[in-house]
Amino acid sequence: MSIVQRMAPDTPLLQVDGLTKRYGARIGCADVSFDLWPGEVLGIVGESGSGKSTLLSCLAGHQPTDAGRIRFDGRDVLAMSETERRRLARTDWAYVHQNPRDGLRMGVSAGGNVGERLMAVGARNYGDIRGKALDWLGRVEIAADRIDDRPRAFSGGMQQRLQIARNLVTGPRLVFMDEPTGGLDVSVQARLLDLLRGLVRDLGLSVIIVTHDLAVVRLLADRLMVMKSGRVVEQGLTDQVLDDPQHAYTQLLVSSVLQV
Amino acid sequence: MTDQAYNFAYLDEQTKRMIRRALLKALAVPGYQVPFASREMPMPYGWGTGGVQVTAACLTPEDVLKVIDQGADDTTNAVSIRKFFQRTAGVAVTEATGEATIIQTRHRIPEQPLKAGQILVYQVPIPEPLRFLEPRETETRKMHELEEYGLMHVKLYEDIARHGQIATSYAYPVKVEGRYVMDPSPIPKFDNPKLSVNPAIQLFGAGREQRIYALPPFCNVVSLDFDDHPFRATKAAHDCDLCGAKDSYLDEVITDDAGGRMYVCSDTDFCAGRQAAGHAGRLAAGGKA
Numbered sequence: 001m002s003i004v005q006r007m008a009p010d011t012p013l014l015q016v017d018g019l020t021k022r023y024g025a026r027i028g029c030a031d032v033s034f035d036l037w038p039g040e041v042l043g044i045v046g047e048s049g050s051g052k053s054t055l056l057s058c059l060a061g062h063q064p065t066d067a068g069r070i071r072f073d074g075r076d077v078l079a080m081s082e083t084e085r086r087r088l089a090r091t092d093w094a095y096v097h098q099n100p101r102d103g104l105r106m107g108v109s110a111g112g113n114v115g116e117r118l119m120a121v122g123a124r125n126y127g128d129i130r131g132k133a134l135d136w137l138g139r140v141e142i143a144a145d146r147i148d149d150r151p152r153a154f155s156g157g158m159q160q161r162l163q164i165a166r167n168l169v170t171g172p173r174l175v176f177m178d179e180p181t182g183g184l185d186v187s188v189q190a191r192l193l194d195l196l197r198g199l200v201r202d203l204g205l206s207v208i209i210v211t212h213d214l215a216v217v218r219l220l221a222d223r224l225m226v227m228k229s230g231r232v233v234e235q236g237l238t239d240q241v242l243d244d245p246q247h248a249y250t251q252l253l254v255s256s257v258l259q260v
Numbered sequence: 261m262t263d264q265a266y267n268f269a270y271l272d273e274q275t276k277r278m279i280r281r282a283l284l285k286a287l288a289v290p291g292y293q294v295p296f297a298s299r300e301m302p303m304p305y306g307w308g309t310g311g312v313q314v315t316a317a318c319l320t321p322e323d324v325l326k327v328i329d330q331g332a333d334d335t336t337n338a339v340s341i342r343k344f345f346q347r348t349a350g351v352a353v354t355e356a357t358g359e360a361t362i363i364q365t366r367h368r369i370p371e372q373p374l375k376a377g378q379i380l381v382y383q384v385p386i387p388e389p390l391r392f393l394e395p396r397e398t399e400t401r402k403m404h405e406l407e408e409y410g411l412m413h414v415k416l417y418e419d420i421a422r423h424g425q426i427a428t429s430y431a432y433p434v435k436v437e438g439r440y441v442m443d444p445s446p447i448p449k450f451d452n453p454k455l456s457v458n459p460a461i462q463l464f465g466a467g468r469e470q471r472i473y474a475l476p477p478f479c480n481v482v483s484l485d486f487d488d489h490p491f492r493a494t495k496a497a498h499d500c501d502l503c504g505a506k507d508s509y510l511d512e513v514i515t516d517d518a519g520g521r522m523y524v525c526s527d528t529d530f531c532a533g534r535q536a537a538g539h540a541g542r543l544a545a546g547g548k549a
């Protein structure tokens with residue numbers, strides 16, 4: 001089933017206002033504001049330590065924020081009870097970790113990993129769950145006969161693809177990704193990127209993707225946010241930002257003068 | 261004869277009160293694991309110190325105690341716990357399920373239906389049903405609090421994926437009163453249906469893990485399953501070779517070096533009672549062939 005949602009929605013899916021997170025005296029991210037529209041892919045780039053992961057984990061509710069507001073589908077995320085937020089996290093949201101070990105259950109078979117979110121929302125028919133798991137393994141190019149193998153036996157690229165399948169199986173409305181291609185060999189990265197691009201296009205996913213790799217956002221992101229020292233220094237359409245950067249830091253970033 | 265060096269039933273009154281408070285809370289919130297300050301007992305942890313402490317907190321001088329291990333009254337574990345309470349509490353003991361007011365058990369529920377007024381105390385090694393897939397205690401507590409039990413079905417899914425069916429045959433997870441998922445201790449799943457709507461009080465004590473939980477009389481207990489792989493309370497497809505019972509849980513006993521075997525009731529009191537009433541199985545002495 002491919003759900004391409006390209007209708008003109010009249011409210012953003014996610015509205016972020018003045019989001020700030022400090023680690024003691026150190027700034028994690030400061031005064032971040034943006035809107036994400038349904039079906040949009042937002043890339044967050046910046047050098048290491050610029051606050052990308054901090055921002056993403058605050059958005060996903062993985063850690064508390066110090067100031068600001070997050071609205072998902074009009075609902076105030078920070079005012080939600082933990083129960084509501086965790087329910088959101090296993091239904092409407094998905095989170096792909098840089099290290100697949102953080103996002104997979106290493107002691108559970110590939111099929112069980114993909115099926116977990118289905119069972120978490122009440123699926124109780126084994127045959128259906130297995131059928132959906134098989135379908136999703138196929139979509140992320142994992143052979144059907146690996147369904148009962150544990151991810152330990154998988155290569156890094158396969159583990160990452162499995163993590164993606166596990167996250168997308170319940171049709172989340174918003175996907176967070178933190179350096180999904182990081183830590184992989186270059187050739188493996190390219191294949192994963194192609195796969196991600198296909199999924200994003202076919203499913204019309206709304207994605208916030210954090211990366212330090214400009215090639216990733218050039219391929220995937222509709223819009224770009226550039227971060228430096230915890231703050232957003234520039235945002236705009238991906239092509240605009242990359243081809244005609246306005247901020248001096250972005251110019252450095254794009255010209256590859258900065259080794260990020 | 262009570263050994264005067266000990267308080268009644270070994271534990272001091274303050275400890276017993278602490279355990280009773282935990283028990284009352286556990287009964288008020290069926291299936292919920294209540295932490296308690298487990299005491300050192302004069303026996304190793306594997307010997308059911310959790311159950312022993314619960315029994316000690318419940319015993320009164322008028323009680324009649326039965327202790328079983330895997331259904332049998334005469335195993336080392338059962339005998340030593342029974343002796344322990346004879347010595348420290350001076351209570352009457354019995355092997356007859358129907359005569360006991362408190363039954364401490366490891367790994368079985370008696371075949372004879374329990375009645376109102378009886379207390380069944382389970383020895384529990386691992387109280388947390390989610391432990392297998394989520395080792396972090398902070399996380400499992402959160403999952404219970406928020407009723408996030410999808411993981412329990414992942415465990416059953418893994419079972420079917422690996423064995424073609426739900427192979428879990430002991431400690432089969434249940435949901436209590438539609439709320440808490442609970443580990444019924446390593447009883448065979450054959451016994452699971454007896455957990456539900458039981459007139460007796462069922463108390464569970466985990467000594468090493470310092471947890472107490474409970475099922476009040478007549479509460480609803482449902483074994484988890486899938487629509488297309490429903491729960492089945494299975495047993496060996498045989499009748500008891502001694503008493504002929506068709507519907508009791510059986511132990512397989514190897515009888516000789518040549519692979520000879522027999523099936524006998526794991527509940528020794530139940531089996532003896534049936535034999536005394538004239539029932540006979542395939543291999544009963546002087547029984548029908």
Ligand SMILES: Nc1ncnc2c1ncn2[C@@H]1O[C@H](COP(=O)(O)OP(=O)(O)O)[C@@H](O)[C@H]1O
Pocket residue numbers: 023026027028029046047048049050051052053054055
């Ligand atoms: N858990 C933490 N405790 C203290 N400081 C942290 C923590 N996580 C990140 N930081 C700091 O916050 C800043 C942003 O880090 P991070 O969000 O990881 O950046 P990025 O993902 O862009 O590399 C850095 O200065 C980093 O050292």
Ligand SMILES: [Mg+2]
Pocket residue numbers: 052053054
């Ligand atoms: Mg990071």
